[in-house]
Amino acid sequence: MANKTSTHAHPKHLYHHFIDSEQQFSAAKMGMWIFLGTEILMFGGLFAAYIIYRAWYPELFTMASHELNTIWGAVNTVVLIGSSLTVAMAIKSAQLNQKRNIAINLGITIALACVFMVIKYFEYTHKFHLGIYPGEFYTFDGIEHPKANIFFSLYYLMTGLHGIHVTIGIGLMSWLLWRSLKGDYDSEYYTPVEITGLYWHLVDIIWIFLFPLFYLID
Amino acid sequence: MSGHEHHISSDKLLLGVGGALLLLTIVTVGVHYLALPSPWSIIVAMIVAVFKGTLVALFFMNLYWDEKFNLMILISAFVFLALLVLLTLIDTLFREIPVPSF
Amino acid sequence: MATAEASSNMKKVQVRRYKPEENADTNYLNAESGLRSWLLTKDHKRIGILYLIATTFFFFFGGLLALGIRMELWTPAATFIEADTYNQLFTLHGVIMIFLFLVPAVPAILGNFFLPMQIGAKDVAFPKLNLASWYIYMIGAIGTIFVIFAGGIDTGWTFYMPYSSTTGGAVTFMSFGVFILGFSSILTGINFITTIHKMRAPGITWGKLPLFCWSLYATSIIQILATPVLAITLALVGMERLLGIGIFDPALGGDPVLFQHFFWFYSHPAVYIMIVPGFGVVSEIVSTFSKKTIFGYWAIAMSSLAIAFISFLVWGHHMFVSGQASLANMVFSFLTFLVGIPTGIKMFNWLATMHKGSISLKTPMLYILGFFFLFTVGGLTGIALATIAIDIHLHDTYYVVAHFHFVMVGGMVMAYLGGLYYWWPKMSGRMYNETLGKISALLVFLGFNVTFLPQFVMGAQGMPRRYFNYIDQFQGFHQVSTIGAFILGIGFAMVFYNLVKSLFNGEKASANPWNSRALEWQVASPAPPHNFDHIPVLIHGPYDYHKPMADFQLGLAQTNGHEPEMGTHIEADKEVEMKD
Structure with missing residues (x-):
């Protein structure tokens, strides 16, 4: 910031209580990181429940995992990784002032996120057909274990909460897309793209852990 | 205040990290089909997951430069x-x- | 106005002395007018006032519920209400006092108002988020109050499983309300940490950060790390009731003790969300009213962080009789004793600050002296309760009730009221009535002790908490306690009357009525709309009472009537030195 000597240039995105754009940008980023910390602990409660029940009933988790389709889980992992990549590309495009590429990359990201949700939808409905409902509505009798319902409660809670986050991400990303089409973001100001990107990567990281914990343990 | 410029990742780096993540996904699924004995399958899967998560955090989320x-x-x-x-x-x-x- | 030159090892800057304007024409209260200007404000000071109004209302509402509880306990069994109503009374009293008053009070009112001023910023880092947090708080609060009309709730504020998944009433609604309140708390925490990191004015190094800011920093750490676990736990309670997911419900194969783990992982640190900001207020007031540099600055600052960390390691001491493993009991008991160390460090440093100080016994200081006595009792009885063998006997008795009221009311509320009196001139521009202030402080102190000291005795003799009925031998204790509650209530009402009355006919406050060295007192009273007309520069720390007043009130000199050159901005963590 030492080289920003223009005193009176006051860009329109700069709020009055910040000294300069750099302070505003790094504050927004730190705020987002702290929020991501809270997200980790919110998911963490469910991860803790998973670990505790797994320590109690290791055999249940191996048996019940057979009902989950590894291939579709892997496809979804690839889809989310791809969307993470395109978000990172969108930020890079913003930094290089390639306004059109911001929109293109965001568009691909939204499309991939939708693919993820569609696959999730088919996975859920397939289980509902078998009678694998969450909680006390669980009627499936293919697993010889009295606590099979607990495994699927955890499955629905964790992937469900993750799905909610993906959906919120789609919403945020659509808003970014709309604003980037208006040309609001450039190399001087791309804070919303950056911090939404951070959020999206965290959603990706959580799935990176959910995938082996549910799909790869049978 | 930090005076440094924001880090801008090159296409090569981003695609490289994306490729590595893809590769690791294939590895972890592959190991799954090897059906390692009980504790090892989850240990290997989690090590791969931690590695993937670290890659995303450091290079996609820019923590390496931040x-x-x-x-x-x-x-x-x-x-x-x-x-x-x-x-x-x-x-x-x-x-x-x-x-x-x- | 003398101009001096300050230099850092980076650059030299022009520093100029700014005397605060007395009786300034515009301040944050009259800069804009109309209800709309308040409801859509992004000014941290006005948001603090919005929180003040809301929490005061809920405090008195919760207080009335407490009086209802005490009146009901005047005689064994039914005095004037039924057992079910009684259960709802103590549940609501707990929920309202904890989630609507204790958690937001000091951070969201005093913290919102004074954190930016103490670090020389114009506002918090995210003003819109700050306003959003107030709205989220209000939505959660209204939801919580609405529970009364939606069938009530009788689980106690702890929502223990499996009772909370089977009982009738509005548990789902209530857990949703508290879930929302949690987000408000998280947003405040995010805002404060970012503000402290990013918004400090030139010269405000970590070593010159006022201790109130340090305590808010520690509090925010707890808020952001613990609250999300409460959110997911309450979401699970809701899912348990809606879908029967069975994680916590033994009827479906779950484990209710797991609920207690998750719940106390938040709710024990939450105790420190309530009390640690109070510690910060105490540090400010003790130093100001002893006219002495705070003793052991770093010890006090670091002990706040230590308390924040240790608070996450001790939650199991709420579960000694829950069927938790003996190993866990022992570990948690041991870790709990550790909390006493940083808390003791604080207490000794405050007392050392007062030693040979020139102490003036104004109302804020009276509250702090009360705090010292009551909080020590509360803390030491906590050590007793952390001992497993003693806890087995005292668990769920009135001894526990007295203990946490000594910590929460005797500690946090006393510090909060002290802070409110202390900063009232800056918030309202008026002086309160000192005589009335002192009388009410003594009444609060007296009423509090009459209410809760008997509860230690009857608790130790076996009177269980939350019981509607009791055996005759306890009646004397209960009646003394009830009388005390009314004295306490009158004391609080007098505080309210005194402060509100000062708004109408209080003496106009000068900019710095306490001769404080802290930054928030170096501007006009009430505070100017954007806090500082200049970018403040700090050369001395906020507690340097041995330095002349003239070394304070410094700001970057303005060049040609414009804002100072940004190039002269000093690295916030570099030392700035006066050079005449």
Whole structure:
């Protein structure tokens, strides 16, 4: 910031209580990181429940995992990784002032996120057909274990909460897309793209852990 | 104030990290079909997952170049999560009557 | 106005002395007018006032519920209400006092108002988020109050499983309300940490950060790390009731003790969310009213962080009789004793600050002296309760009730009221009535002790908490306690009357009525709309009472009537030194 000597240039995105754009940008980023910390602990409660029940009933988790389709889980992992990549590309495009590429990359990201949700939808409905409902509505009798319902409660809670986050991400990303089409973001100001990107990567990281914990343990 | 310019990742780096993540996904699924004996399958899967997560955090989320406090936030979130899990486990693993005694 | 030159090892800057304007024409209260200007404000000071109004209302509402509880306990069994109503009374009293008053009070009112001023910023880092947090708080609060009309709730504020998944009433609604309140708390925490990191004015190094800011920093750490676990736990309670997911419900194969783990992982640190900001207020007031540099600055600052960390390691001491493993009992008991160390460090440093100080016994200081006595009792009885063998006897008795009221009311509320009196001139521009202030402080102190000291005795003799009925031998204790509650209530009402009355006919406050060295007192009273007309520069710390007043009130000199050159901005963590 030492080289920003223009005193009176006051860009329109700069709020009055910040000294300069750099302070505003790094504050927004730190705020987002702290929020991501809270997200980790919110998911963490469910991860803790998973670990505790797994320590109690290791055999249940191996048996019940057979009902989950590894291939579709892997496809979804690839889809989310791809969307993470395109978000990172969108930020890079913003930094290089390639306004059109911001929109293109965001568009691909939204499309991939939708693919993820569609696959999730088919996975859920397939289980509902078998009678694998969450909680006390669980009627499936293919697993010889009295606590099979607990495994699927955890499955629905964790992937469900993750799905909610993906959906919120789609919403945020659509808003970014709309604003980037208006040309609001450039190399001087791309804070919303950056911090939404951070959020999206965290959603990706959580799935990176959910995938082996549910799909790869049978 | 930090005077440094924002880091701009090159296409090569981003695609390289994306490729590595793809490769690791294939590896972890492949290992799954090898059907390793019980504790090892999950251990290998989790090591791969941690590695993938680290790649995303460092290079997609730019923590590698960012101010270190942001990295500290991420690490402390995991540390406190570990506290939740470990201190709960010293109860649940050591109960006289193991599981819910109702 | 003398101009001096300050230099850092980076650059030299022009520093100029700014005397605060007395009786300034515009301040944050009259800069804009109309209800709309308040409801859509992004000014941290006005948001603090919005929180003040809301929490005061809920405090008195919760207080009335407490009086209802005490009146009901005048005689064994039914005095004037039924057992079910009684259960709802104590549940609501707990929920309202904890989630609507204790958690937001000091951070969201005093913290919102004074954190930016103490670090020389114009506002918090995210003003819109700050306003959003107030709205989220109000939505959660209204939801919580609405529970009364939606069938009530009788689980106690702890929502223990499996009772909370089977009982009738509005548990789902209530857990949703508290879930929302949690987000408000998280947003405040995010805002404060970012503000402290990013918004400090030139010269405000970590070593010159006022201790109130340090305590808010520690509090925010707890808020952001613990609250999300409460959110997910309450979401699970809701899911348990809606879908029967069975994680916590033994009827479906779950484990209710797991609920207690998750719940106390938040709710024990939450105790420190309530009390640690109070510690910060105490540090400010003790130093100001002893006219002495705070003793052991770093010890006090670091002990706040230590308390924040240790608070996450001790939650199991609420569960000694829950069927938790003996190993866990021992570990948690041991870790709990550790909390006493940083808390003791604070107490000794405050007392050392007062030693040979020139102490003036104004109302804020009276509250702090009360705090010292009551919080020590509360803390030491906590050590007793952390001992497993003693806890087995005292668990769920009135001893516990007295203990946490000594910590929460005797500690946090006393510090909060002290802070409110202390900063009232800056918030309202008026002086309160000192005589009335002192009388009410003594009444609060007296009423509090009459209410809760008997509860230690009857608790130790076996009177269980939350019981509607009791055996005759306890009636004397209960009646003394009830009388005390009314004295306490009158004391609080007098505080309210005194402060509100000062708004109408209080003496106009000068900019710095306490001769404080802290930054928030170096501007006009009430505070100017954007806090500082200049970018403040700090050369001395906020507690340097041995330095002349003239060394304070410094700001970057303005060049040609414009904002100072940004190039002269000093690295916030570099030392700035006066050079005449």
